[in-house]
Amino acid sequence: xxxxxxxxxxxxxxxxxxxxxxxxxxxxxxxxxxxxxxxxxxxxxxxxxxxxxxxxxxxxxxxxxxxxxxxxxxxxxxxxxxxxxxxxxxxxxxxxxxxxxxxxxxxxxxxxxxxxxxxxxxxxxxxxxxxxxxxxxxxxxxxxxxxxxxxxxxxxxxxxxxxxxxxxxxxxxxxxxxxxxxxxxxxxxxxxxxxxxxxxxxxxxxxxxxxxxxxxxxxxxxxxxxxxxxxxxxxxxxxxxxxxxxxxxxxxxxxxxxxxxxxxxxxxxxxxxxxxxxxxxxxxxxxxxxxxxxxxxxxxxxxxxxxxxxxxxxxxxxxxxxxxxxxxxxxxxxxxxxxxxxxxxxxxxxxxxxxxxxxxxxxxxxxxxxxxxxxxxxxxxxxxxxxxxxxxxxxxxxxxxxxxxxxxxxxxxxxxxxxxxxxxxxxxxxxxxxxxxxxxxxxxxxxxxxxxxxxxxxxxxxxxxxxxxxxxxxxxxxxxxxxxxxxxxxxxxxxxxxxxxxxxxxxxxxxxxxxxxxxxxxxxxxxxxxxxxxxxxxxxxxxxxxxxxxxxxxxxxxx
RNA sequence: UGGCCUAUUGUGUAAUUGGUAGCACAGCGGAUUCUGGUUCCGUCAGUGAGGGUUCAAGUCCUUCUAGGCCAGCCA
Numbered sequence: 001x002x003x004x005x006x007x008x009x010x011x012x013x014x015x016x017x018x019x020x021x022x023x024x025x026x027x028x029x030x031x032x033x034x035x036x037x038x039x040x041x042x043x044x045x046x047x048x049x050x051x052x053x054x055x056x057x058x059x060x061x062x063x064x065x066x067x068x069x070x071x072x073x074x075x076x077x078x079x080x081x082x083x084x085x086x087x088x089x090x091x092x093x094x095x096x097x098x099x100x101x102x103x104x105x106x107x108x109x110x111x112x113x114x115x116x117x118x119x120x121x122x123x124x125x126x127x128x129x130x131x132x133x134x135x136x137x138x139x140x141x142x143x144x145x146x147x148x149x150x151x152x153x154x155x156x157x158x159x160x161x162x163x164x165x166x167x168x169x170x171x172x173x174x175x176x177x178x179x180x181x182x183x184x185x186x187x188x189x190x191x192x193x194x195x196x197x198x199x200x201x202x203x204x205x206x207x208x209x210x211x212x213x214x215x216x217x218x219x220x221x222x223x224x225x226x227x228x229x230x231x232x233x234x235x236x237x238x239x240x241x242x243x244x245x246x247x248x249x250x251x252x253x254x255x256x257x258x259x260x261x262x263x264x265x266x267x268x269x270x271x272x273x274x275x276x277x278x279x280x281x282x283x284x285x286x287x288x289x290x291x292x293x294x295x296x297x298x299x300x301x302x303x304x305x306x307x308x309x310x311x312x313x314x315x316x317x318x319x320x321x322x323x324x325x326x327x328x329x330x331x332x333x334x335x336x337x338x339x340x341x342x343x344x345x346x347x348x349x350x351x352x353x354x355x356x357x358x359x360x361x362x363x364x365x366x367x368x369x370x371x372x373x374x375x376x377x378x379x380x381x382x383x384x385x386x387x388x389x390x391x392x393x394x395x396x397x398x399x400x401x402x403x404x405x406x407x408x409x410x411x412x413x414x415x416x417x418x419x420x421x422x423x424x425x426x427x428x429x430x431x432x433x434x435x436x437x438x439x440x441x442x443x444x445x446x447x448x449x450x451x452x453x454x455x456x457x458x459x460x461x462x463x464x465x466x467x468x469x470x471x472x473x474x475x476x477x478x479x480x481x482x483x484x485x486x487x488x489x490x491x492x493x494x495x496x497x498x499x500x501x502x503x504x505x506x507x508x509x510x511x512x513x514x515x516x517x518x519x520x521x522x523x524x525x526x527x528x529x530x531x532x533x534x535x536x537x538x539x540x541x542x543x544x545x546x547x548x549x550x551x552x553x554x555x556x557x558x559x
Numbered sequence: 560u561g562g563c564c565u566a567u568u569g570u571g572u573a574a575u576u577g578g579u580a581g582c583a584c585a586g587c588g589g590a591u592u593c594u595g596g597u598u599c600c601g602u603c604a605g606u607g608a609g610g611g612u613u614c615a616a617g618u619c620c621u622u623c624u625a626g627g628c629c630a631g632c633c634a
Contacts, residue, residue, distance in 0.1 A: 007572090007573050007574080007581095007582090009572090009573095033634090035633085035634055037633090037634085067634070069633095069634080070633060070634070072633090073633070073634090127631085127632060130631095130632075131630075131631090134630055135630075136561085136630060137561050137562075137629075137630060138560080138561045138562095139561080140561090141630090168632090169632065171632095172632055174632095181562085182561050182562040182563090183561095183562055183563075183629080184561095184562085184629060184630050185629075187630085190631085190632050192632085193632040194632080195632080209632095211631095211632075211633085211634090212633070212634050213634095215634095216634085232564070232565090232627075232628065233627090233628055233629080233634095234628095234634090235563060235564060235628070235629090236562075236563055236564090236628070236629050237629090238563090239563095258564085260565085260627090265570085313571080313572085313583065313584080314571060314572075315571065315572045315573085316572090317565090317571090317572070318564070318565060319564090319565050319566065319572095319626095319627090320564095320565070320626075320627050320628090321570080321571065321572090322570080322571085323570070323571055323584090324569090324570045324571075324584065324585065326570085326584060326585060327570080327571070327583080327584045327585085329584095330583090330584060330585090331584095333596090333597095337596075337597060338597095342594080368593095371592095371593090371594085371596095371597075372597070372598095401595095403595070404595090412593060413593095414593065414594070415593075445593085446593045447593065454593085455595090456595085457592095457593055457594060457595090458594095459594075521594085521596085523594055523596085524594045524595080524596070525594095526596095548594080548595090548596050549595090549596065549597095550595070550596090551595050551596090552595040553595085554595095555595080
């Protein structure tokens with residue numbers, strides 16, 4: 001065969017160039033720097049897979065660094081969830097777990113150095129004044145009066161800021177760069193603010209906290225990060241990033257590289273929007289199976305393998321784009337098809353009575369657990385005179401190309417027998433409540449020697465052996481590809497039917513012992529997992545992770 | 560009449576750096592199938608627009624168009 005040509009994404013190209021040029025002595029050190037102020041979502045998963053993947057590929061390492069410089073928004077509770085999500089995805093940062101707050105002392109020293117070099121000053125302007133002085137996108141800013149303070153006075157003021165002599169917001173440490181720069185980030189950006197807020201790690205030790213633009217590049221430099229990969233909105237910050245590293249840093253020069261964040265159809269992705277969904281009660285929490293959070297996908301039944309596969313397939317580039325969520329669903333099906341145990345579950349039961357099958361008789365029939373993987377073995381399932389099949393698998397007056405059960409038609413009951421419909425029983429409203437059939441004893445196992453053609457195959461459960469259970473059907477949270485595109489408010493596009501709770505489902509006996517986190521293919525219906533929150537011993541609740549592809553439904557839609 | 564960035568089939572991404580525009584998802588058609596699943600085969604469709612350089616341009620130059628980001632003491 002032809003040798004496969006591996007194409008590199010633009011970041012890999014940069015890294016390989018660097019490697020060739022012996023930059024950083026051949027080291028590749030990346031980092032994933034979440035702020036502990038919320039839960040991780042699939043967009044973060046893209047970044048995690050990228051950063052850890054790069055480290056893996058180039059024999060480097062990837063640091064986990066909590067970017068915890070804003071105690072007002074951050075909380076220790078998020079730290080554990082972030083760790084858990086990254087681990088669950090299958091990545092290991094070993095001992096390389098850091099906190100920006102661990103660098104507060106060093107950062108403070110860097111700030112003093114900047115002051116002593118005449119490259120930072122303490123400003124007493126109010127927030128409103130600062131905004132005015134900054135200028136606009138088209139007009140340059142004005143220099144603050146505080147800009148010309150002496151080094152001695154700046155140092156004194158800054159030390160007193162640290163010592164807590166001033167009220168919150170009274171002073172600000174600013175970099176002295178260029179108030180007329182067309183890049184607003186360079187117009188003397190804030191470095192330190194006064195905030196008397198208890199920090200989740202440093203407690204009340206500090207009343208001044210460093211800003212992102214100061215902290216991030218220097219944290220990267222301190223840790224020896226070689227390639228600092230972030231999203232596109234930080235492109236404008238890159239000159240500032242470099243300024244910090246060149247004027248302040250410990251010598252090491254990390255390189256910031258920006259890529260486009262992930263957008264998914266039928267989904268919102270920003271923390272702000274996800275928080276609103278949680279707060280409004282539209283979803284049950286951050287791990288609601290409809291949420292695009294990593295914990296939501298986990299509870300929904302997505303596997304880490306499928307998410308990593310997805311991250312690999314969507315690629316990395318600089319153009320803003322929206323990935324079709326069908327690709328994610330494909331990745332899940334692809335993974336689960338090979339791994340999920342097949343079982344039979346009737347979600348919307350319709351009773352079937354096999355008139356010529358002996359009353360009281362029970363047979364245990366052999367069923368394969370996964371046709372894609374023989375090593376998963378077989379199991380026995382009970383068959384008897386009274387069964388349930390899916391209500392949609394029977395029609396009294398079927399349309400063309402309907403291969404399922406209908407009067408006079410013969411179908412196969414998976415792993416069991418051929419049955420032919422002989423009649424129906426209706427209630428007073430005309431609804432079919434019972435279907436009567438005869439079976440062919442020679443078709444045991446679902447096969448006959450005579451080569452008879454049976455187009456339809458239904459799943460079923462034995463009425464007296466099945467147990468009743470709850471199944472939750474999930475679909476997209478939003479009804480439009482880009483929620484809020486028309487009205488500007490994503491709440492306008494929330495789908496009403498994103499969750500359907502089915503109570504009277506009839507499940508095959510083996511499912512009784514299913515444990516939280518286990519996943520199955522409910523034959524012909526989809527992939528389901530045991531809900532980790534609402535299941536109890538012997539009473540599993542199932543979440544539909546993703547439905548099977550359904551060409552019959554597609555045919556019907558077309559009419 | 561601010562700066563930075565981006566543009567390849569419906570979607571997402573490749574193209575040996577100037578040399579046959581490929582892959583995946585979605586769609587459509589068919590074959591196989593004890594899941595209307597899987598698998599297999601086929602098929603549709605693209606370089607935002609206009610100029611220019613060149614034997615040759617997705618790639619270089621130029622003009623335009625469209626989109627994204629930036630005026631927090633958030634990250």
